[in-house]
Amino acid sequence: MTTFKEIRGTAIQSVSSDPTNPEEGQIWYNNTIGVLKGYKSIGGAFASGGNLNTSRATTGGGGTTNAGLAVGGGGNGSTSTEEYDGSAWTSGGALSLKRVNVGTAGSQTANLAYGGNPDGTPTNATEEYDGTSWTNGGNMSNSKRNRTGGIGTQTAGLAVGGSPDTTATEEYDGSSWTSGGALGTAQYAGAGVGIQTAGLVMGGSSPPTYITSKKYDGTSWTTGNNLNLTSATNAGAGTQTAALALGTGPSSNAVESYDGSTFTTLPATMTQSRGSFAAGFQGTTASTFAAGGNIPTGTTAATEEWTDPSFAVQKITTS
Numbered sequence: 001m002t003t004f005k006e007i008r009g010t011a012i013q014s015v016s017s018d019p020t021n022p023e024e025g026q027i028w029y030n031n032t033i034g035v036l037k038g039y040k041s042i043g044g045a046f047a048s049g050g051n052l053n054t055s056r057a058t059t060g061g062g063g064t065t066n067a068g069l070a071v072g073g074g075g076n077g078s079t080s081t082e083e084y085d086g087s088a089w090t091s092g093g094a095l096s097l098k099r100v101n102v103g104t105a106g107s108q109t110a111n112l113a114y115g116g117n118p119d120g121t122p123t124n125a126t127e128e129y130d131g132t133s134w135t136n137g138g139n140m141s142n143s144k145r146n147r148t149g150g151i152g153t154q155t156a157g158l159a160v161g162g163s164p165d166t167t168a169t170e171e172y173d174g175s176s177w178t179s180g181g182a183l184g185t186a187q188y189a190g191a192g193v194g195i196q197t198a199g200l201v202m203g204g205s206s207p208p209t210y211i212t213s214k215k216y217d218g219t220s221w222t223t224g225n226n227l228n229l230t231s232a233t234n235a236g237a238g239t240q241t242a243a244l245a246l247g248t249g250p251s252s253n254a255v256e257s258y259d260g261s262t263f264t265t266l267p268a269t270m271t272q273s274r275g276s277f278a279a280g281f282q283g284t285t286a287s288t289f290a291a292g293g294n295i296p297t298g299t300t301a302a303t304e305e306w307t308d309p310s311f312a313v314q315k316i317t318t319s
Helices: 004-008
Strands: 013-015 027-030 035-042 045-048 060-064 067-071 081-084 089-091 103-106 111-114 126-129 134-136 149-152 157-160 169-172 177-179 191-195 198-202 213-216 221-223 235-238 243-248 254-258 263-269 289-291 303-307 310-315
Touching: 045 263, 060 103, 060 111, 067 111, 067 289, 103 157, 111 157, 149 198, 157 198, 191 243, 198 243
Parallel strands: 013 027, 103 149, 149 191, 191 235
Antiparallel strands: 027 035, 035 310, 045 303, 060 067, 067 081, 081 089, 103 111, 111 126, 126 134, 149 157, 157 169, 169 177, 191 198, 198 213, 213 221, 235 243, 243 254, 254 263, 289 303
């Protein structure tokens, strides 16, 4: 005979206090206070942060929410560097060369800026930031390089693809660039995350293929699964196996998560549609931000900070 347990499952427990270590989806009745409760996931979300001092787009980024960086950008390029402490942006050391569509990698106190097309002329020049000032580094081999995906750190960085369309990958060792494995297809304006030996680039390619992803193992690239939405001028955060693609889709406010295999469109979106913006991609998805960028009415100085999904005990009601 089929039992009630087999048909409907185990009855909800009545307990005098909430469980110490509940499992996802667990439901119980706290008879001490007369409340039905459950343990569920609270989705990730963006919250407003401090504005950049200068509204601009086509800006490089780096660091984390509490130690972020916005580099160059705007019009024909800028030497501006701004530093973020999780609350407000302040001016940092100026670049020696105006930069727009610049590639960046690393943290607030050890960043790398390379390429770009200041005043419409592509450059292969590299600069290194120590948290106070920029100094010249080794030049990239490719002299015409902008809108390049940035991955890694100041002493172990990657420059991926770029415009004019190229399949080139270059690796930086803290002083000079050397050729790495070539992309299977030319790609520019992709969002790069991860490290030099385990990198990921999301979106960004020759139109209309703005949905591709590719993984790097330190030697060669392999093609991964596609994003769900087109993404040409987005940004990213995280690692090769746990990433966020920010600003995907035609509206440029959608967010997709990546688990190393599959992209999932999240219910949370940025509060403002934007493209070509700075993001904090050093570290985990939990410590990223989106700052500046192009919006439908021009450019913005607004910053948004991301909080990863978490689990919490919540009251269950029928209304």
